[in-house]
Amino acid sequence: MTSVLLMRLASPLQSWGALARFDRRDTQPRPTKSAVVGLIAAALGHDRTDDLGPLTSLRFATRADRPGTALRDFHIVGGGNYPLRPRDLITDHRRAAKAAAALDQATGPAFGHLPAQSVTHWYGAPKEIAPDPDLGTLVAGNTTRDAMMTTRWYLADAAFVAAVQHPDQALLNRISHALEHPARLLWLGRKSCPPTGTISGGVHTGTLETVLNTTALLPNATTTRPWAWFEATNGTHGAIQTRDQPVTFHPEHRTHAPRWETRTRLTPEPTIEWDIIP
Template sequence: MTEYLVFRLYAPLASWGEAAVGESRPTATYPGRGAIIGLLGAALGVRRDDDEGQRRLRDSVGIAIKQRSPGSLMRDYHTVQVPASQSKVIYRTRRDELNAPRKVINTILSSRDYRCDGLWTVAVWLMPQAKVALEELEQALKSPYFPLYLGRKACPPAAPLAPRREAFSQLRDALDASFLPLCGKDQEDEQKALRLPENVVYAWEGDAEALDGNGRGVESSDVWDQPLNRRRWQFGPRIEYRRVVRAREER
């Protein structure tokens, strides 16, 4: 038996950042390791410039995700006015930028993607070298030091995370843990209200059989969401395992 910290994530808008090139800011369908580490760090009060605190948290936990629904994709079109770079001119605030002469103002176009009405379950467990406790993480999620959000500050949670610690024999059992329905009286009402899809996705780290002891139907790939330096936004690769399962086949 392994003790897990299990909680859920739901919001009208969420954005799980992927590699961004140029003006496009895409989103994954479920949160990666970097997003969950950031959420836990905000709850604990670990600042981005606290390199040692970030490293300690990163090395302490293993993370798995169950995507109950990816939500629908929404693309937000942005126009931002910024002054052109000029020698010997420093803009220290946004007000300074907006007060720059109109002739040096440029317009930057960008698009930002969001997931609407996505629903995810997260399971966290401790690594052998852990420097934090699951009880500490649970209490932090219940009473966070900094406000929590799902990828961007414009995406606060719309339902309680309902974190709890519980021992399970398999990781999949932890990810299949039930919560009070977000809509209606039971899971069937929630299924209809949120239009949950027929398939769910499990994503985890460790090895192919870590989910339930069965490596069949598992795919893997390198994903670059292992936070290395939050101040510089540097991320490294890790191996992520995934399996798609029909919702009615959940145990």
């Protein structure tokens, strides 16, 4: 007998990138399995270098009760090497050492000089940053960097029902509790997209198909026949391949494998109601 954990993924902004690069970050029209498994791993307190263990065997589905609207966010960032983020100095000692030398050269003695062992706690920006009228870049001392134009896509005002299926009900109960008492901060695709309200919709007996077909639509749903995507086995009629099956989130060799899924419209006949704190 299998069980299914329901998750409510709602936020003013969401972003489920699959082919994101720094200057252009896309979003899929629905949550990806990789992102949802990552959210679960964060809630459980896993580190990125940890083995995903049973989380790789979760069967995944999602239902678009409120698909939302695509939103394009245009940025111009950079220009010069500053300001530096404290996070960069704390997490990357090699960058910290280079930053210390650059800061000392660009700012002079006015910013002081700290011992090498304290450099990861040193943060500052050079004075007199100004645009160069010929280069069109910001100049800080002898250092320059072209400004970068970036495009980032989001889903605005969207709400999804994500679900994971597994035969180990105790595992799903542990995940359900962790989603409401997370060990780490949670976000819907990007750190700028925190979830709103209750996430866990509880653990229910059945399969993804039966549970999503009997779960009430989310409040303010914009459709009575939402699209749903179900993970399927290779060879299932109408299934298409997508590459968002997480293998490891290790920063140095993050890996995703292909999986298969089908798409269908549902007309839920609710026997499972939501108990949501908005």
